Amino acid sequence: AQKITQTQPGMFVQEKEAVTLDCTYDTSDPSYGLFWYKQPSSGEMIFLIYQGSYDQQNATEGRYSLNFQKARKSANLVISASQLGDSAMYFCAMRRAGGYQKVTFGTGTKLQVIP
């Protein structure tokens, strides 16, 4: 079974500062993928970034980067230069290798960016 743990229910960050959202996972599968999603107050779920378990480098997408530490089973999301529009719920998720596989989500972290 797969499990995702997000231990920070809520966080605050000052505008223009960087912030790290924690995520640890548990799986016995040798090949898997890790995802981060953003959910603004409007409710839509927005895919942010993906990391494959065999990727040689940590994933980056614009201001988002994923700090992947395989041995520690952690996949923290780093948001650089926070903006007010980054205020949202953030979900870490994982999936076994294979685009058809189901995704397991964590409980989420609510990030609030302070002006």
Next chain:
Amino acid sequence: DVKVTQSSRYLVKRTGEKVFLECVQDMDHENMFWYRQDPGLGLRLIYFSYDVKMKEKGDIPEGYSVSREKKERFSLILESASTNQTSMYLCASSSTDRERVGYTFGSGTRLTVV
């Protein structure tokens, strides 16, 4: 713009009613999923489907059923709605070939059972 469309944004139903939540995607995705989202619990998988007429139970299928008669449409059915099924329901789809791309989600249906 590719889309997953859920038929209702808000829905209020009475206890015991049979409730249909509809989801349609226009991306020719093979895989479709129904999740419910509750505060503090994240997203939990109810049912998913790999192909037309195929369905698999997720983590919390009790009290729900699904139907997938056409590739683009995946329906969630609450056989006899109960108050503990009050929740946000999210439909998602994915392509088997695009493993590195996350789900595409619908905008959600907030269901209240009274």
